[in-house]
Amino acid sequence: MTFSGFELxxxxxxxxxxxxPHWRKAQPKASYDVIIIGGGGHGLATAHYLAKEFGIRNVAxxxxxxxxxxxxxxxxxxxxxxxxLAGNIPFYELGMKLWEGLEQDLNYNAMVSxxxxxxxxxxxxxxxxxxxxxxxxxxxxxxxxxxxxxxxxTMAPYLDFDNARFPVQGGLLxxxxxxxxxxxxxxxxxxxxxxxxxxxxxxxEVTGLRQENGxxxxxxxxxxxxxxxxxxxxxxxxxxxxASLAGLRLPIECHAxxxxxxxxxxxxxxxxxxxxxxHFYISQSDKxxxxxxxxxxxxxxxxxxxxxxxxxxxxxxxxxxxxxxxRLRILRSWGGLVDMSMDGSPIIxxxxxxxxxxxxxxxxxxxxxxxxxxxxxxxxxxxxxxxPAAAAYRFDxxxxxxxxxxxxxxxxxNLH
Amino acid sequence: MLINCPYCGPRDLAEFVVxxxxxxxxxxxxxxxxxxxxxxxxxxxxxRDNPAGLHREHWFHSAGCQSWLLVERDTRTHEIVKxxxxxxxxxxx
Numbered sequence: 001m002t003f004s005g006f007e008l009x010x011x012x013x014x015x016x017x018x019x020x021p022h023w024r025k026a027q028p029k030a031s032y033d034v035i036i037i038g039g040g041g042h043g044l045a046t047a048h049y050l051a052k053e054f055g056i057r058n059v060a061x062x063x064x065x066x067x068x069x070x071x072x073x074x075x076x077x078x079x080x081x082x083x084x085l086a087g088n089i090p091f092y093e094l095g096m097k098l099w100e101g102l103e104q105d106l107n108y109n110a111m112v113s114x115x116x117x118x119x120x121x122x123x124x125x126x127x128x129x130x131x132x133x134x135x136x137x138x139x140x141x142x143x144x145x146x147x148x149x150x151x152x153x154t155m156a157p158y159l160d161f162d163n164a165r166f167p168v169q170g171g172l173l174x175x176x177x178x179x180x181x182x183x184x185x186x187x188x189x190x191x192x193x194x195x196x197x198x199x200x201x202x203x204x205e206v207t208g209l210r211q212e213n214g215x216x217x218x219x220x221x222x223x224x225x226x227x228x229x230x231x232x233x234x235x236x237x238x239x240x241x242x243a244s245l246a247g248l249r250l251p252i253e254c255h256a257x258x259x260x261x262x263x264x265x266x267x268x269x270x271x272x273x274x275x276x277x278x279h280f281y282i283s284q285s286d287k288x289x290x291x292x293x294x295x296x297x298x299x300x301x302x303x304x305x306x307x308x309x310x311x312x313x314x315x316x317x318x319x320x321x322x323x324x325x326x327r328l329r330i331l332r333s334w335g336g337l338v339d340m341s342m343d344g345s346p347i348i349x350x351x352x353x354x355x356x357x358x359x360x361x362x363x364x365x366x367x368x369x370x371x372x373x374x375x376x377x378x379x380x381x382x383x384x385x386x387x388p389a390a391a392a393y394r395f396d397x398x399x400x401x402x403x404x405x406x407x408x409x410x411x412x413x414n415l416h
Numbered sequence: 417m418l419i420n421c422p423y424c425g426p427r428d429l430a431e432f433v434v435x436x437x438x439x440x441x442x443x444x445x446x447x448x449x450x451x452x453x454x455x456x457x458x459x460x461x462x463x464r465d466n467p468a469g470l471h472r473e474h475w476f477h478s479a480g481c482q483s484w485l486l487v488e489r490d491t492r493t494h495e496i497v498k499x500x501x502x503x504x505x506x507x508x509x
Binding site: 250254298309398399 | 417429430433434435436437454455458459461462463464465468471489491492493
């Protein structure tokens with residue numbers, strides 16, 4: 001069924017009885033051409049593009065819980081392509097263009113809202129660094145504007161402009177950036193993939209990767225063995241655990257990243273704002289909650305919850321930027337499990353095992369990359385060669401010195 | 417989270433800086449520009465076990481005695497099992 005105004009009218013008249021499930025709860029077949037391990041945004045997007053762009057439909061997505069229960073359901077919904085380095089900009093801009101056409105492509109309301117992403121700067125040096133990043137974006141054909149203080153005041157009058165420690169001098173704005181509804185993205189890709197024959201198998205955990213003569217032949221799961229010619233691993237937060245099933249070690253350390261929502265308010269913040277003098281970002285959801293977050297928890301963790309120390313730090317950043325936030329009640333906080341890599345940038349690459357492919361190391365930037373990662377991972381799996389936009393995201397870049405280190409902090413995962 | 421520093425006693429998380437997984441400098445000799453030793457160092461610098469379970473980590477008591485500590489911690493529950501001072505480089509397995 002295609003969603004349309006006509007369907008709304010029809011179902012209004014038949015008591016809403018005509019809606020059908022958005023995807024089948026499939027049981028696994030004996031084998032597939034491609035198995036994607038991980039039913040998050042990236043895994044489902046990969047399955048969708050394999051079916052739609054590359055004509056490979058004999059595909060299963062194997063998910064240990066329910067789809068979107070990992071980081072796809074825990075992020076702060078921001079989408080943008082305002083990166084600095086040449087290895088990153090084309091990829092994220094491919095993503096931005098896919099976001100812009102996503103709802104038409106998927107016939108699904110993912111609430112893509114290009115409300116603008118505003119990175120505030122507070123010193124002359126920071127202004128120059130942001131100008132450099134804006135120019136790097138523009139050299140790649142991506143929109144970027146440098147706003148002065150008055151420009152920021154017009155967009156975000158509620159900020160503490162005259163704060164003695166962190167005066168707001170201006171901001172780098174990407175107008176095409178914004179937010180998208182994370183659950184809608186997961187469900188939209190699931191429905192579109194399922195429509196083209198992809199099996200989505202939930203509550204099925206991969207417990208082994210079976211190889212023969214250095215080639216992958218399938219996966220062991222809690223629902224038995226499933227054969228496959230090619231297997232794509234897309235399980236951010238569990239990358240090292242799944243890779244270890246094939247005896248592989250990765251340049252990744254897992255950390256918790258916390259996020260918070262406040263009680264609902266009337267519209268007050270109509271773009272995404274990031275704080276330049278600390279690590280803090282905030283936007284307002286369509287339900288009225290302010291959605292915000294900050295720094296990683298610094299120690300390796302698989303607990304999917306963070307420490308009070310970071311919660312306290314995020315609150316300090318929030319109130320330094322917008323003192324009015326001190327009056328808010330926090331409704332909910334949670335943690336996600338992020339793959340921190342050795343240069344802060346992702347990996348979409350083959351592995352030493354023939355037929356086994358890897359997509360991960362997304363650090364805290366995985367959600368905005370959902371369409372581009374899915375597209376590029378599907379390209380890699382289908383053609384055996386990387387998509388040009390993701391050509392730099394390889395495992396061997398560390399040993400060869402071609403790291404993509406936006407922050408310039410070196411091989412310390414918890415500093416990226 | 418309290419960490420029982422062997423010199424200072426139990427101290428709050430805020431007094432420490434985490435480095436991450438405890439890794440050893442490769443115990444190798446020979447041509448340091450040769451492919452074998454370069455590969456050994458690349459593996460030591462860039463690859464991690466990153467387990468969900470017991471994990472040996474290097475922590476630095478920055479706001480206390482400034483010792484480097486070897487902490488064994490469960491990454492699923494954050495329970496700290498053992499804390500020792502480390503004055504020797506970790507031996508490569």
